[in-house]
Amino acid sequence: MTTIRDVAKCAEVSVATVSRVMNKNGYVSKEAEEAVLKAIKDLNYKPNSVARSLYHKTSKMIGLLIPDISNPFFPELARAVEDVALTYGYTVVICNTDDDSDKERHYIDALKQKYVDGLILATNQLTMEDYHDLNIPLVMLDRSNNQSTPTVVSKNFEGAKEATELLISKGSRFIAHIRGPYQVKTADDRYLGFKEVVEDRGIAHVVVEAEFNIKSSKQVTQELFDRYPTIDGIFASSDVMAAGVMKATKQLGKRIPEDVQLIGFDGIPLGEMLIPSLTTVTQPIYKMGTIAARLLIKQIEKQPLDIMKYELETKITLGETTRSDSFAKT
Template identity: 55%
Template sequence: MATIRDVAKRAGVSVATVSRVLNETGYVHADTKAAVIKAIKELNYKPNYVARSLYKKSSRLIGLILPDITNPFFPELARAVEDVAHQYGYTVVLCNSDGDLEKEKNYLDVLTQNHADGLIVTTNRQNNMNYIDLDIPVVALDRTLHESIPEVRADHYGGGKMATELLIQRGCTFIAHVRGPSQLGPADERCRGFVNAAEQAGIAYHIVESQFDIPISEQTVSELLDTYPQIDGIFAGNDLIAVAAVKVALKRGISIPEELQVVGFDGIPLSACFYPAITTIVQPIYEMGKWATELLIQLITKKNIAAKTHCFPVKLAERETTKRMG
């Protein structure tokens, strides 16, 4: 394996000159730099990135902290982050916290100790103080960490209102919202949109809390329908809850959408593949991950950013779990 000394010898320069080229420090004449780069390629020299990170306190690493990699929403975000980071020469370190604050903090410690250049964070904890005083840039994705930390998110309130208004327009008279966990920003905002639309229309409604998890949500929806069999519309807190709601209804012989209409949230591919295909509020998931990564790289390279908060609009995808007009 070639060493930095081999590169210096091949290029006819000192080791210090090769080091300046690698670390982009100090002046190196263009011809000399070209000779060093040529020698690196010819020898297939691989720099010691650990040593370089210690020297420069930069690793070309971006930490991506997610709460639940089994939820299909998050791998799509991760794919976008990795795609954009790769284009800019960064490597993404994926950390799955399982929604555990202690595990999340351990990941944070490891990433900072290894000189990660920046972090993209989707945490289940609002106003998480672990990120306030870090010496590296942080971008919150689909969450709010702190007013001082830039964030990229979708219009959860508008989406909740849109979903509920659709159910009302399609003739529902008693709508349940099976919401995500309380104290989780997106879930709270979707619920707020639901309540606003239901109260403006003056229709009966009921709210139950679940998790973004199919088995747990099946139990929640089953208990809901036992207690309120007259429910004719469900706004699910995400597409996984919507899948659970449809499964429970069909097992009970409730026809969809004739007797029960269901709207989900997120727009993950599963919502279109499931039968019947689920009407849902679509977040631009890939675009959100892409924007968050580009924003983080702007912060890493100390460029000015246009705004600290970017809120993406959502759109409705009408499918088979809601009635058609006319």
């Protein structure tokens, strides 16, 4: 490995001069600069970022804490964060916390010891105090629970309202909502949106909880139809859950959308792959990731933030799990 001292020797200058050339600061004569640049090229010198980190107490790395990369909502988010990070010269470290606070704490400690420059939190099992004590820039992504930390979320409440209204407008009169876990803020917001609409409109409804995976929602759906066979519309809190609903209805011999209409939430690629394709509330996932990354990097680079909380618009993506005409079945 070539070091700065090798370069200095080769260019017959001091290490300080080499450093000045590389960082373009301080005075360096034309000749010295050329000699250094030539030496760098000849030796194929790449400065060691660990040494740099040690002095600057920064690492050009950011941490991305997510529950689980195998949950299909997160890869696109991660990809967006990485794409932005790359253009600014940052490296992303993805950590799967499994919503386990010990794991999360462990990762945060490890990252801190590596002088990680900032964290994007798409998971939050710890208290805000824990995060605050870190003394590094933070961004909350997809989960907001705090005013003072920059946040990127989509309009879960409004999206859920639209989803529910869509089901009603297309003829559903007894609607079930399969909500996500109670402690998850986004699941709560979607539930509240649903609740507001069905209560306002006086629509029969039922709410059950499931985890954000296919197995759990499939089982919950089966139980749901067991008890309420007349349900004719389902709003699932995520697309993966909606896939579970489809599995269950298929087994039960219910037709989608003729007997039961279905709408999901997220807009992950899976929805399009399903047959029938899923009607869903699409979040701008990639965009959320890019905004979060930029927001974090701005903080790291001490630029002022004009907006602290981004609430992005969702939009309905019409698939084949809702009926095309409003009164196909009454």
